[in-house]
Amino acid sequence: xxxxxxxxxxxxxxxxxxxxxxxxxxxxxxxxxxxxxxxxxxxxxxxxxxxxxxxxxxxxxxxxxxxxxxxxxxxxxxxxxxxxxxxxxxxxxxxxxxxxxxxxxxxxxxxxxxxxxxxxxxxxxxxxxxxxxxxxxxxxxxxxxxxxxxxxxxxx
Numbered sequence: 001x002x003x004x005x006x007x008x009x010x011x012x013x014x015x016x017x018x019x020x021x022x023x024x025x026x027x028x029x030x031x032x033x034x035x036x037x038x039x040x041x042x043x044x045x046x047x048x049x050x051x052x053x054x055x056x057x058x059x060x061x062x063x064x065x066x067x068x069x070x071x072x073x074x075x076x077x078x079x080x081x082x083x084x085x086x087x088x089x090x091x092x093x094x095x096x097x098x099x100x101x102x103x104x105x106x107x108x109x110x111x112x113x114x115x116x117x118x119x120x121x122x123x124x125x126x127x128x129x130x131x132x133x134x135x136x137x138x139x140x141x142x143x144x145x146x147x148x149x150x151x152x153x154x155x156x
Contacts, residue, residue: 007100013090022080022087029073029080036069086135093133 043062047055 029076
């Protein structure tokens with residue numbers, strides 16, 4: 001019989017935690033987006049009476065802050081979408097494993113006469129299970145366009 005992978009084990013994935021985390025990422029992204037307008041307005045109000053070299057630095061920092069918030073919100077939404085995708089793949093693999101368990105149990109219980117009858121009369125309509133679904137090997141975590149530079153290396 002073919003190797004159908006780890007069909008006797010359930011997929012180890014916490015769907016509830018993934019759903020909650022994706023929702024938190026989206027909510028935080030919405031909060032960030034909601035802060036950009038009011039903060040830009042406050043900066044504009046402050047800038048009306050501010051002049052000199054520090055006023056120019058202030059303008060640059062406001063642009064940096066606004067750009068960073070927009071990119072961070074977009075990254076959070078991408079992370080939430082990736083979590084959704086991983087959860088969908090995990091569900092599909094769990095369904096595949098359950099189908100494979102049923103298929104193997106059906107075929108293990110069959111004797112010679114059952115198999116011969118199935119062959120001649122076509123009563124074994126269930127196709128064999130698909131191969132295991134491979135999880136993605138990793139995302140594209142390169143610095144997004146418009147970012148200020150590469151992230152600091154992780155501490156070990």
